[in-house]
Amino acid sequence: MLRTTIAGSLPKPTWLAESERLWAPWKLEGVALQEGRRDATILAVKLQEDAGIDIVGDGEQARVHFVHGFLANLDGIDFDKKTIMGIRNNRYEAEVPTVTGAIRRKGPVHSMEAKAARAHTTRKLKFTLPGPMTIVDTIADEHYGRREDLAMAFAAVLNEEAHELQALGVDVIQFDEPAFNVYMKEVPDWGIACLERAAQGLTATTAVHICYGYGIKANIDWKATLGEEWRHYEQTFPAIAKSSIQQVSLECRNSKVPLDLIKLLDGKDVLAGAIDVASNTVETPEEVAATIRAALAFVAPEKLFPCTNCGMAPMSAEVAYGKLAALSAGAALVRKELGAA
Template identity: 30%
Template sequence: MTDPVAAHRHPPDVAFDGGDLDCGNGLLLLIRRHIDPLPRGGLLEIRSTEISVDEDLPAWCRLTGNELVSWTREKKQRSFLVCKGRLAERAPEAPAPRVMPAAAAAPAPARVPVEAPAIPPLAVMGIGSWPRPRWMIEAMHAYVEGRLSEQAFQETADDAVRLAIAAQEKAGVDVVTDGEQRRDSYASFVASRLDNCQLIPLTDLLPLVDHPEEFEAELRALDIPAGDVRHPAVFGRLARTRPLVAHEVDFARSATARPVKVALPGPYLLTRTMWMECVSDRAYDSREALAEDIVRVLRAELAELMDAGAALVQFDEPVLSEVVFSGAKSKRSFMCGALSESLAPAHELAFARDLLNAVLDGAPRHRTAVHVCRGNWTPDERVALAGSYAPLVDMLAKVRVGAYLLEMCTPRAGEMEILKTLPDDARIGVGVVNQKDPQIEDVAAVAARIQHAIALFGRERVLLHPDCGFATFADNPICCTPAAQDKLAAIAAAARQFA
């Protein structure tokens, strides 16, 4: 790092005092909170009394492509001036940008409830995500980094949603999703829609892990692009002043005449993902207190989705598999939030059950679902978790939900017969193709799986889908669009044999 100067030559646009925090104890998260809203060329002043920042901050700047413009030191007090991007990107004639605190959004006008179409027996549907076109991924990064306006991003996403829905319709599905085209992943996107929550690149979180070198190596082994994938960080009390996904349903319904399903991260998943003691505990005393606000947010969202005409609202809770299947593993799986707290399995399952029931309470049961799988971040079946539903089925049976959409095609999921103990008045969604397998399933093999499900649960209760989504993470899709379409088409062709 260059020598300190007597004073910065450029005035900062935003400044904050990090006190004695070091980069491994939350300082990087506070930096990200203040620098992300700045335009390219914006200047952030960071005040600190922690000596280790002298070395760690320049390294972070090099890693993230930001420029350390200058720094000052007077006794213990240090001041670092960081430019978002390069200083050369700052227009000298332009007035210094001002970053204003977000104003509370005006209350949205009351919706006129839309009647949702019924979902027939043996309905074919995707789980949620669909591969994004390269231009959609580029727009997503540009939007998050402040290089693309909200309007331009939404218009780009509209085009991507139209393509995703058209592909599903061509495949012959009965229920469509918008392909989660506006999301960076199936869960973390929520941070970009909630107040006092923000998406942070995984590279910023490495200092918070007990063994960052091991965690970084694990991400590489799982093909996780740590510089592109972002993680939610909570900086204050969560508030919902705009929809999380209701706007997705609004647009999807305008683009199709078929029933629309939408997926939301479940309350247990969000609690596990968002609770990081070094950050979250500044706003919440415990993860249980955080969970109360997450439940409140999801209940409000669910009510709006019902009014918006969503035929099925699915809550994703793949982290339940980590609770019961990862005990023998030396490392946690990426999907479950390696930075979060987890207690004994019995405690975690009861906690998850109570959170789900609190969200679902009072909602039309037949329009709700829960999805469980064993990880969908890599096509390598050897890496994902494995185990039957035996340790989960009792807990799932106590969740007051209308449908269970479950991974079943992969041998890692165990025997379908175990699901017989789920409530008789709930529908059973059966994964009949494996999105991780590049080969397109034979229609006869898919039909055999459907026949087995009908024999176990009865035709009226069965729903059909892949084991999981086709592109859980925008930057790391499991398969390509043609394969995704062909796999859904195989399910639809097999389902027609039982019409």
Template identity: 35%
Template sequence: MRGHPILPTTIVGSYPQPDWLIDRERLKASLPPRVRAETLWRIPEPWLADAQEAATLMAIRDQEELGIDIVGDGEMRRESYSNRLATALSGIDTEKHGTAIDRTGKANPVPLVSGPIRRLGPIEAQDAAFLRRHTTKPVKLTLPGPFTMTQQAENGFYPDARALAMDYADAVNAEVRDLFAAGVDVVQLDEPYLQARAAEANAYAIEAINRSLDGVEGTTALHICFGYAMVHGAHVAKPKAYDFLAELDASVVDVISIEAAQPGLDPAILEDLPNKIIMYGVLDLSTPEVETPETVAARIRQALRHVDAERLWIAPDCGMKYHSREQSQAKLRAMVQGTELVRAELKS
């Protein structure tokens, strides 16, 4: 992808939705919903789309003013990173929900697959076109990946999880093509369950991911993480290493997004992805404390010991929807300033 400086900065996906748009206290009280959760919205349906557009414009302008190089829409129209697309496909039971165990070991309501998974038509293409119209910077949009959607559903139709994942992959593939056609520069798949379910990921995840991007022309990314830093308002401890990461070097994805700041990840693992661009997490989202630019710069320098600058993008660890707008702005400002310190060093 052209049009960005060395060490380009970006957000992972979500940006804080304003309190006037969504009930943030209820949102933060549980894990991201897997099924639709329309009651979270504060704006009545006749005006909701306009309100979501206004919030999206706010997210775009914030990123531009902060100096972010690759801009996202902040996922302002979504109740969670995955449920909007996952519940818009045919084959999902419209009468009842299924149940699946989440990453914390609890049973949650999820889409119940009762027929063949098919994409009925574009889902995020209008959002992509809106984002493209309202910034001149390169833009990135996110979609839930086929492996994670398989893990977040109850399979009541397919012979096994792999078969379900392949049809999810076909639906994602059609959506990715439409996003690129709408002018998006980077399409990112969110696949947090690669880490949470590494054994199952080893069985069929790379096949599903590659199928979801088969024949696609454009820069693709994949976000793999340890989950949100806060759950039910409590700090979540993170492991020090990924159980599923090096395997992604065999995928067709161009950019691998990992979180490194909160878990204190050893950047030497970046050497396990020699053929990928790395979107490197430098902001710890488990705390409202704002990193200094020097802290961010130090984290980038550590990564540069193991990956060339031409293969490194700079980002927060994960989505920022559970932080306040003010906290997010301050952290992103430090990220941009820290990145500029390292850029200056590379030029000298």
């Protein structure tokens, strides 16, 4: 019980990409880049093992960004036709490619890093993919017209990719949907349907990650406007609870989320964020344990998985892996209290 895992991204080695930066450009090219992306994936897996993480991930080492890394091998997207658009309801702006035709996969997108990770760990392996609604919120559209139609098109190709990852030995497939904390009305209207289409037919464990974003200034500034209680989950958890998705990853540590909202996820596994990704202060094991204990008031220990609040790509490696070690140590403290190994 209380098996630890990560939300998704981890810092890339300084020889591969610029450090402590989101959307960091690659430092390598050609064959060297391909080998570097593979080697960084293996390194991330091993460093997670060293930190004591139970369910490891690829750390998104082979992607510039968690969304655009998936888009890179799809037809129907013009990467030369860039648009400056507001992301997450204009929280911040980004230069994004444009959908100009029907969305189709050219071939496998993430098989290289999934194979590398699977070959170098015997632990449970988790792989993250962007959710359909979040993709739609991170790309310009000149073809489909309706956001829900575009999201369903992405859901179909995500499902193809997810089935291939499952066949390669991935145990948990997580869809990242930070947009679920922004467009709450659309979640039950069409977001859940698209999410379930992305996960259709999978026998691997399925998860959805819904957070308040990376620890970047735009997100930190936004959080400062949200008041004393962050109740976004209250509007979406009932719809998620009715869905076929098995696990829900949420933000707990140093947030203003009322933890009793976890009760709205009755029956689901809960990946409780016990690591703050918006702070460079490394948590103590006791601080991690305190967050886990607080979450245990609302979910059974066998259904609770201590996790990070969000991805850690913009952090230094020293801080990020220090936090993962604290996550493991904190979970071990609570397991001991519960009399579990």
